[in-house]
Amino acid sequence: MSELDYRGLSLDTRRRIEALADRNGWxxxxxxxxxxxxxxxxxxxxxxxxxxxxxxxxxxxEGLKGGGDD
Known part of the structure; x- marks a missing residue:
């Protein structure tokens, strides 16, 4: 499974994640x-x-040949 590239996120997204983490003590x-x-x-x-x-x-x-579908 691939991992999230945190450093590849936009600056705004990283700031929002950091604020959420700080607010919750995570x-x-x-x-x-x-x-x-x-x-x-x-x-x-x-x-x-x-x-x-x-x-x-x-x-x-065309159905199954010889399968009794006739």
């Missing part, structure tokens, strides 16, 4: 973990972009 790592837990609990992963699964046809259009 370390930056604990604050990021709390944010991830909250985002997951609020359904954040359902909106995450991921490739769609490939659909497979399990039964050919």
């Amino acid at each position: 370390s930056i790592e604990q604050c990021l973990e709390e944010l991830a837990i909250e985002a997951t609990a609020m359904g954040g992963l359902t909106a995450a972009g991921r490739p769609k699964a490939r659909l497979l046809q399990l039964r050919p259009k």
Whole structure:
């Protein structure tokens, strides 16, 4: 699983995370973990972009040969 690149975040985002951590007496790592837990609990992963699964046809259009479908 990939990790969040904290230093790669915008300055404004880092300041907001630092303020939240300071306000709650958390370390930056604990604050990021709390944010991830909250985002997951609020359904954040359902909106995450991921490739769609490939659909497979399990039964050919002409039906199964010799399967009693006649």
